[in-house]
Amino acid sequence: MTAILVVDEPENPLRRAALVEGKNDFASVTNIIAGVAEKRTPKGWYLMFGCAIALLLNLGAMIGYLVFNGIGVWGNNIPVGWGWPIVNFVFWIGIGHAGTLISAILFLFRQKWRTSINRASEAMTIFAVMAAGIFPAIHVGRIWVIYWVFPLPNQMSLWPNFKSPLLWDVFAVSTYFTISALFWFVGLIPDLATFRDRAMKAGRTVAAKAYGVFAFGWHGSNRHWIHYEKAYLILAALSTPLVLSVHSIVSFDFAVSLLPGWHTTIFPPYFVAGAIFSGFGMVITLMVPARQWLGLHELITLNHLDNIAKILLLTGTMVGYAYGMEFFIAWYSGVEYEQFCFINRATGPYWWAYWIMVTCNVVSPQFFWIRSIRRNPMALFVISIFVNIGMWFERFVITVSSLNRDFMPSSWGYFSPTLIDVLTYVGSFGLFFTFFLLFCRFLPILAISEVKGVMPEANPHHGGHHGASNGGHH
Amino acid sequence: MTNNTKWGVVAEFDSAASIYHAAEKVTHHGYTRVDAHTPFPVHGLDRALRQGPSPLGWIVVCCGATGICLAQLMMWWMNGHDYVFWVSGKTPYAWPSTIPITFECMVLLSGFGAVFGMFGLNRLPRLHHPIFRHSTIWRATDDRFFLSIEATDPKFDSRETVRFLESIGGKHVEIVEE
Numbered sequence: 001m002t003a004i005l006v007v008d009e010p011e012n013p014l015r016r017a018a019l020v021e022g023k024n025d026f027a028s029v030t031n032i033i034a035g036v037a038e039k040r041t042p043k044g045w046y047l048m049f050g051c052a053i054a055l056l057l058n059l060g061a062m063i064g065y066l067v068f069n070g071i072g073v074w075g076n077n078i079p080v081g082w083g084w085p086i087v088n089f090v091f092w093i094g095i096g097h098a099g100t101l102i103s104a105i106l107f108l109f110r111q112k113w114r115t116s117i118n119r120a121s122e123a124m125t126i127f128a129v130m131a132a133g134i135f136p137a138i139h140v141g142r143i144w145v146i147y148w149v150f151p152l153p154n155q156m157s158l159w160p161n162f163k164s165p166l167l168w169d170v171f172a173v174s175t176y177f178t179i180s181a182l183f184w185f186v187g188l189i190p191d192l193a194t195f196r197d198r199a200m201k202a203g204r205t206v207a208a209k210a211y212g213v214f215a216f217g218w219h220g221s222n223r224h225w226i227h228y229e230k231a232y233l234i235l236a237a238l239s240t241p242l243v244l245s246v247h248s249i250v251s252f253d254f255a256v257s258l259l260p261g262w263h264t265t266i267f268p269p270y271f272v273a274g275a276i277f278s279g280f281g282m283v284i285t286l287m288v289p290a291r292q293w294l295g296l297h298e299l300i301t302l303n304h305l306d307n308i309a310k311i312l313l314l315t316g317t318m319v320g321y322a323y324g325m326e327f328f329i330a331w332y333s334g335v336e337y338e339q340f341c342f343i344n345r346a347t348g349p350y351w352w353a354y355w356i357m358v359t360c361n362v363v364s365p366q367f368f369w370i371r372s373i374r375r376n377p378m379a380l381f382v383i384s385i386f387v388n389i390g391m392w393f394e395r396f397v398i399t400v401s402s403l404n405r406d407f408m409p410s411s412w413g414y415f416s417p418t419l420i421d422v423l424t425y426v427g428s429f430g431l432f433f434t435f436f437l438l439f440c441r442f443l444p445i446l447a448i449s450e451v452k453g454v455m456p457e458a459n460p461h462h463g464g465h466h467g468a469s470n471g472g473h474h
Numbered sequence: 475m476t477n478n479t480k481w482g483v484v485a486e487f488d489s490a491a492s493i494y495h496a497a498e499k500v501t502h503h504g505y506t507r508v509d510a511h512t513p514f515p516v517h518g519l520d521r522a523l524r525q526g527p528s529p530l531g532w533i534v535v536c537c538g539a540t541g542i543c544l545a546q547l548m549m550w551w552m553n554g555h556d557y558v559f560w561v562s563g564k565t566p567y568a569w570p571s572t573i574p575i576t577f578e579c580m581v582l583l584s585g586f587g588a589v590f591g592m593f594g595l596n597r598l599p600r601l602h603h604p605i606f607r608h609s610t611i612w613r614a615t616d617d618r619f620f621l622s623i624e625a626t627d628p629k630f631d632s633r634e635t636v637r638f639l640e641s642i643g644g645k646h647v648e649i650v651e652e
Binding site: 025026027030151157158159160161162163164165167168171172175178179182183185186190193194196197198200201216217218219220221222223224225226227228229230231234235238241242245249252448449450452453457458459460461462 | 596
């Protein structure tokens with residue numbers, strides 16, 4: 001097989017850089033990715049997994065404590081009835097959106113560079129949505145009647161109120177989780193078959209059986225590929241409007257209310273841009289160390305990181321525009337309550353949260369105008385942490401600073417989280433990382449068949465008279 | 475050995491280009507019960523193998539339409555008919571407020587249609603397939619490309635088909651038992 005040249009000519013956009021670097025062929029791509037799951041578990045993995053499990057147990061303990069005592073254990077109170085749980089819910093669900101953007105929207109736009117990051121990002125989506133789903137569920141207080149949110153017959157013969165944005169959220173988030181999980185699983189099937197066949201060959205029968213059950217008997221039949229590719233395309237086409245709808249509906253939780261600071265028409269696009277921004281931040285936070293520790297430099301190249309940084313720059317700037325436009329409209333509307341709300345955000349008791357948000361989300365991605373920073377994994381990692389922090393504060397600012405000074409100054413208050421709030425939030429990272437570490441250990445963390453599909457040799461006319469310079473199906 | 479215990483003949487090829495040309499020759503030669511087994515979908519192979527497009531889109535359209543109808547029926551019946559409940563002065567059934575849930579139900583059922591429809595069309599999951607008896611088939615999920623001609627093909631003749639697959643560059647040409 002031919003070695004692939006590393007072409008990187010940013011000054012000539014007509015020549016695309018190779019998506020797989022180094023002297024790799026199909027077999028070596030399989031070896032690199034399957035090798036991650038087949039080699040002995042590194043000590044560092046046990047250490048991280050231990051920490052993640054400890055945090056997960058802490059989450060369980062906090063939820064147990066909450067269920068026994070009621071939501072008074074949190075800092076939520078009048079006037080700030082929505083505190084950290086809603087902030088955390090929006091934070092986590094937003095993170096999920098980058099995974100769907102990568103797997104669905106970039107697929108429809110034929111962005112072939114997505115192939116090496118889509119699998120891990122989709123896993124990130126699923127685990128982030130799981131972490132997100134916990135918060136509204138435990139926020140209802142009497143969690144044992146949570147099934148009232150579903151249209152099920154109950155003892156009061158009362159049905160849910162379908163005009164409530166909170167119920168739209170139930171449908172949006174559960175559909176989002178289901179479709180993301182199915183999309184991820186469909187993508188995994190050919191790679192699980194690869195793992196099954198390698199395990200069988202190496203005589204690891206238990207592993208072969210375990211992977212075999214989930215590979216569904218896949219044997220790469222071209223008739224199967226025809227239906228499979230159609231299913232993948234349809235799922236991408238469904239997920240694209242779905243992901244936009246989910247964060248729009250999350251924003252409706254706020255925007256459909258009549259509260260100054262929440263009741264704005266800019267919320268759906270503003271929330272979607274912020275979600276993608278935060279999700280790509282988390283992709284960098286996860287992929288930079290994974291790439292380093294698992295030796296995936298030739299598959300997740302600096303060009304991939306460069307592209308992600310550009311998306312961060314774009315979406316961060318869109319979020320900055322939304323911050324400015326919100327302020328402008330508050331002034332331009334002539335509504336004094338709106339004006340007060342925004343002045344209060346920037347200069348009131350939560351001024352520090354507002355300016356952390358602006359610094360992290362609008363200022364920090366501006367470093368990505370510089371090419372050498374976009375291609376420096378360490379710098380990317382540091383900025384991605386700022387993005388994660390900034391996006392959490394964005395949700396905090398929106399939720400808390402719109403509530404803390406309501407229409408009657410006599411009822412103004414200051415929200416402070418309790419220790420239970422903090423530990424529950426920290427615990428949600430335990431849930432996320434427990435699943436993510438298990439995924440990194442046992443499943444194909446890159447989409448093996450898709451990476452092969454974008455290599456030049458994958459083109460049946462490669463090296464022939466057609467002389468295709470870059471490979472890939474479609 | 476009689477024909478009814480044979481599943482077919484399987485041959486290995488070493489590149490996307492060679493399986494593509496082999497597929498063209500096999501179908502050109504008149505074989506019809508032919509399939510390829512590849513680590514990733516090879517562009518143009520469906521044409522070379524004369525395999526038609528997937529009808530999955532139609533299944534998904536039907537599922538999506540069902541999702542829309544069920545969602546509308548559910549919201550109209552529950553809020554506007556079975557238990558009419560006035561909340562904040564809004565009409566019990568108001569169509570604009572049903573759009574988000576109708577959309578989500580459409581996506582959910584379409585997604586089920588796409589995934590389970592694909593499994594149904596592919597007859598998956600299945601625990602075993604005769605092709606797994608081939609000695610190097612495990613490389614079909616790694617770096618090799620396979621072509622199979624089933625014994626039910628009218629032109630199938632074990633000796634002749636094996637010779638033909640060898641003549642077009644197939645390696646490890648084996649007769650696979652049912």
